[in-house]
Amino acid sequence: MEILFATHNKNKLVEVKNLLPKKITILSLEDINHFKEVVEDKKTILENAVKKASEIYKITGRICFADDTGLEVEELGGKPGVHSKRFAGRNADNMDNINKLLKLMKNKSNRKARFVTIISLIIDGKIKNFEGICNGDIAQEKKGDKGFGYDSVFIPTGQKLTFAEMDIDKKNLLAHRAIAVKKLVFFLIKQFNANS
Ligand code: IMP
Numbered sequence: 001m002e003i004l005f006a007t008h009n010k011n012k013l014v015e016v017k018n019l020l021p022k023k024i025t026i027l028s029l030e031d032i033n034h035f036k037e038v039v040e041d042k043k044t045i046l047e048n049a050v051k052k053a054s055e056i057y058k059i060t061g062r063i064c065f066a067d068d069t070g071l072e073v074e075e076l077g078g079k080p081g082v083h084s085k086r087f088a089g090r091n092a093d094n095m096d097n098i099n100k101l102l103k104l105m106k107n108k109s110n111r112k113a114r115f116v117t118i119i120s121l122i123i124d125g126k127i128k129n130f131e132g133i134c135n136g137d138i139a140q141e142k143k144g145d146k147g148f149g150y151d152s153v154f155i156p157t158g159q160k161l162t163f164a165e166m167d168i169d170k171k172n173l174l175a176h177r178a179i180a181v182k183k184l185v186f187f188l189i190k191q192f193n194a195n196s
Contacts, residue, residue: 001192002027004064006056008037011148012067018172019181024188032060045070045082046118050127053120065121065184067177071150073138074112076104081116084150098142098153111137113154115176119184128187132179147171 002025005016013028020026029035038055042048045068052066070081080087080097088096105111117132136156144152144164152164156174163171172178 001025001188002063003188004029004032004056004060004062006038006052006064006066008035009148012177015168015172015175015177016181018168019178020185021189023192024185027062029056032062034059038066040068040085043082045116046120046129048082049118049120049129053122053127057122057125063121063123065119067117067119067180069115069117069149069176071101071154072114072116073101073105075108075110094149098150101138101150101153102141105138111139113138115150115154117176117180119177119180121184121187123191130180130183130187132176132181132183134174134176134179 001023004027005013006029007013008029013026017026034056038052040048040052042051049066049068052068053064056064056066070084072078072081080101084097086092088100113136115134119130119132121128121130134156136154136159139153139155139162142152143162144166146166146168147164151171152162155162159174163175
């Protein structure tokens, strides 16, 4: 089964590839020479995931899925949430976002946070959504140089290391996207077996 992952994010691609069984071949947007970004302008993570998958499905007609992820910090009333990518402004990069977060969280004792991922799959013209949540805490300072995004300031519950200090296999045992991908794979295998 060939399936398109509607992303330009190489880190996400590697994470997801590591979780898929051999019978599912994954293509990225680069593989099909699609370089345009989908604008993520919706009010919820779910709506953004659905928008990304739907736009790419309309263009390609292929079975495809997209993910959208947000970091929700309890002390900040769930922010940055759906605005995680542009937390520090329109042209903000990961460092700007992390610096803004650590500044807002300075001297805060409640550091509880969670990553939420929604994967939207379009198959036979129908949408199926899969959710993954990972609870944890915001670290006092950046640690580690693996991973991407907010990984260097997120410590999953029960762990001492940030995601950025873990190997990808360890992150994938605990993380939001991996939880959602496992649900996606379970669904795809069922479809695959039903059609073969
Ligand atoms: P998006 O899902 O690509 O729109 O990501 C939204 C924001 O969350 C971006 O700033 C990403 O870098 C960040 N992000 C997404 N997934 C992860 C993750 O697994 N770890 C850390 N940050 C992430």
